[in-house]
Amino acid sequence: xxxxKVILKIVVDFIVLACVSFPLLALSLxxxxxxxxxxxxDLSIRLPYKEQTISEAVCAAIGFAINVVTIxxxxxxxxxxxxxxxxxxxCGRVLPGWAWDAYVAIGVFxxxxxxxxxxxxxxxxxxxxxxxxxxxxxxPVPTPGSALNQLGYIQDFxxxxxxxxxxxxxxxxxxxxxxxxIMYSAxxxxxxxxxxxxxxxxxxxxxxxxxxALMLAWYVGLSRIVDHMHHWSDVATGFAIGAVFGVLxxxxxxxxKKYGLPGGAxxxxxxxxxxxxxxxx
Numbered sequence: 308x309x310x311x312k313v314i315l316k317i318v319v320d321f322i323v324l325a326c327v328s329f330p331l332l333a334l335s336l337x338x339x340x341x342x343x344x345x346x347x348x349d350l351s352i353r354l355p356y357k358e359q360t361i362s363e364a365v366c367a368a369i370g371f372a373i374n375v376v377t378i379x380x381x382x383x384x385x386x387x388x389x390x391x392x393x394x395x396x397x398c399g400r401v402l403p404g405w406a407w408d409a410y411v412a413i414g415v416f417x418x419x420x421x422x423x424x425x426x427x428x429x430x431x432x433x434x435x436x437x438x439x440x441x442x443x444x445x446x447p448v449p450t451p452g453s454a455l456n457q458l459g460y461i462q463d464f465x466x467x468x469x470x471x472x473x474x475x476x477x478x479x480x481x482x483x484x485x486x487x488x489i490m491y492s493a494x495x496x497x498x499x500x501x502x503x504x505x506x507x508x509x510x511x512x513x514x515x516x517x518x519x520a521l522m523l524a525w526y527v528g529l530s531r532i533v534d535h536m537h538h539w540s541d542v543a544t545g546f547a548i549g550a551v552f553g554v555l556x557x558x559x560x561x562x563x564k565k566y567g568l569p570g571g572a573x574x575x576x577x578x579x580x581x582x583x584x585x586x587x588x
Contacts, residue, residue, distance in 0.1 A: 313402075320414055327421040334428050340478040341435030344455075344462035345447070352441040354535040356473075361530055366485050369527075370492030373520060374416050377496060381503050382408040412561065416495055419556030420488060427487040427548055428479075436481035439535045444468055444477045483537045486528040486545030487552075493524035494553025502563045524549075 386405035446467035449456050453463035466474055497517045504513055531537040
């Protein structure tokens with residue numbers, strides 16, 4: 308790959324990533340969630356408000372940290388073993404092969420993370436499901452005599468609370484974006500370690516680390532239920548979205564098994580064809 312092609316690829320990658328990230332930013336800044344009503348006898352939305360154990364920033368930091376550190380460590384190790392793509396030239400400087408491989412993997416992981424977050428967050432605003440702590444945050448007061456408040460389903464109401472941040476957030480229960488992102492990160496990590504983290508040492512070490520990543524994602528999802536931030540179905544759906552994106556992004560975008568492409572970041576040297584044995588009389 309020539310230097311101009313390397314630069315063009317990097318520029319295009321950042322443009323595509325920006326195109327996916329901008330709608331995600333627009334949702335959080337300007338979108339209004341669907342104003343769903345509630346049933347008066349619904350006990351699932353009458354739980355007390357609690358501070359969340361794991362914030363969005365911490366969840367994102369964990370997901371990116373375990374993948375970025377793992378990717379860089381594995382690619383440096385592979386490069387020292389002579390399994391990398393070799394050096395490249397960028398802006399007149401030599402770029403180590405491991406840095407290019409790491410850039411490809413981290414870029415794909417980031418792109419997939421933005422896609423799954425856009426999928427989860429767009430569903431939040433379209434559906435507008437009330438969180439379990441809805442009553443505690445809103446303190447709803449139904450409008451007397453409203454034709455919309457019939458058969459026990461209240462659509463026309465006002466909130467006694469004045470905390471606008473919590474009032475908007477209380478409608479963003481389904482699905483759980485925390486669960487979606489952390490499961491996506493765990494699945495991507497597990498598949499990457501399985502495919503690229505080859506080591507002839509302990510048979511169980513790699514699988515033990517993979518199981519720990521899965522348990523971390525499991526804990527984050529369960530904490531969302533314990534903190535009264537989500538219903539169990541929100542977390543289950545978030546897990547499903549994250550797992551599907553993790554598999555699809557790794558297998559279809561990163562394509563670690565795409566062999567036989569000379570010069571590709573993920574290519575493997577083709578095996579020489581075996582010469583036919585001489586026929587025996």
